[in-house]
Amino acid sequence: MIVVSREQLAALPLLTLAAPAVRDAYVALTDGRASLPPVGYLPLPGRNADCHIKYGYIEGDPIFVVKIASGFYDNPAKGLPSSNGMMVAVSAETGGVVAVLDDKGLLTDLRTGIGGAIATMPLWRKDARKIGIVGTGTQARVQIRALASLSDRPLRFTVWGRSLERANAVLADLADLDLPVAATTDLETLCRQSDAIVTTTPSKEPLIRSDWIAPGTHITAMGADAPGKQELDTALVARADRLVVDLAEQCLDHGEFSVAARAGLIDENRCIALGAVLSGATEGRRSDRDITIADLTGIATQDIAIARTALDELGLLHGTQGTTS
Structure with missing residues (x-):
């Protein structure tokens, strides 16, 4: 199984590279291309923390994505980042896992930042x-x-x-x-x-x-x-x-x-x-x-968009069918 590290992802200029795909991710929700199940939400109130599980598919994409993202809001006082997580990219053709993006929350942070800018600028x-x-x-x-x-x-x-x-x-x-x-x-x-x-x-x-x-x-x-x-x-x-x-x-x-x-x-x-x-x-x-x-x-289509962009830039989508599980 291919595991892509946070360091590999951080080296990519994703704030600009993924912006067109994230923009299209919002449009996909309105033109019928997106399949978006309800979000899984796990509150951890005793720890001032929560976890989201998001997943979805954009029609025509080579992959769908499942993401686990946590927020532990007392972490900065401990010298740790508040966000963490990972994404799993799965082949939309075979159902095999194409790659695990061990981004530790980086891709969520970046796609959220891109999404904020994309929403702010036209308004x-x-x-x-x-x-x-x-x-x-x-x-x-x-x-x-x-x-x-x-x-x-x-x-x-x-x-x-x-x-x-x-x-x-x-x-x-x-x-x-x-x-x-x-x-x-x-x-x-x-x-x-x-x-x-x-x-x-x-x-x-x-x-x-x-x-x-x-x-x-x-x-x-x-x-x-x-x-x-x-x-x-x-x-x-x-x-x-x-x-x-x-x-x-x-x-x-x-x-x-x-x-x-x-x-x-x-x-x-x-x-x-x-x-x-x-x-x-x-x-x-x-x-x-x-x-x-x-x-x-x-929304999960943002996660799909940035994961697809990163994997494509790393050359991990072309000709990759994913392993069977």
Whole structure:
């Protein structure tokens, strides 16, 4: 069996290389090519941790993918990354395992970062330049790297953290990018001064108040990917002009929009599929005064897209049927 290490995967320029495939992964959900069973979710509340199992297939692909991804949110205090996991690529022709991608969460982090950028860029205003990043973990760093790599315009970032030390640590990790990045502990000011905001925390209570968000602001909410998580004021979700989702059934069940949905403030009719926006089938932002929010809970087609891209770049797809099991 072929095992691809995290080090091999980290050497690939996947933030740019996989972006077209991840973009298509969202469109596949809206044009009928994607087979996407429900997500497996295992909470570990006593350890401030959880595990997701995602799997799916895009019609015509040579592989399907099964992924195990864990989040242990106390790990950074122990000097360990919060995310971990692996992906198994299986031949769609024979059912044999093509490769195990022992990425230890890297591919999930990267595809999430790419997905955030792909959702943010069509929904921000044309003059958006000031980007607020809420959080100081791995995903805060990856979101900045993805936007810097994929954006068609110069951007200025401000990173919010509960402590200035943690926010400054993000800046230190991004020093190689030569980007204008500032750190702050003042979340209200960050929100009021940002053209677009990306939230990346595992918060279980709202961080961003509705009255901090001015007309024209875009928000990409990444953190609420499991029951009990929430980063945005429920009133903010309810008043937004456009609500965009990666997958409505996930977002309304356990995403950022779930609290507003349970309160009866929004329903599926208010939700617009990101894939439909990307394909041009549905309009995203309609005016410079729209408040737009994208709720991304993570979908298996993203995992398929980045795994396929990596295996193809490594030359492991062409002529490979997989071993029988």
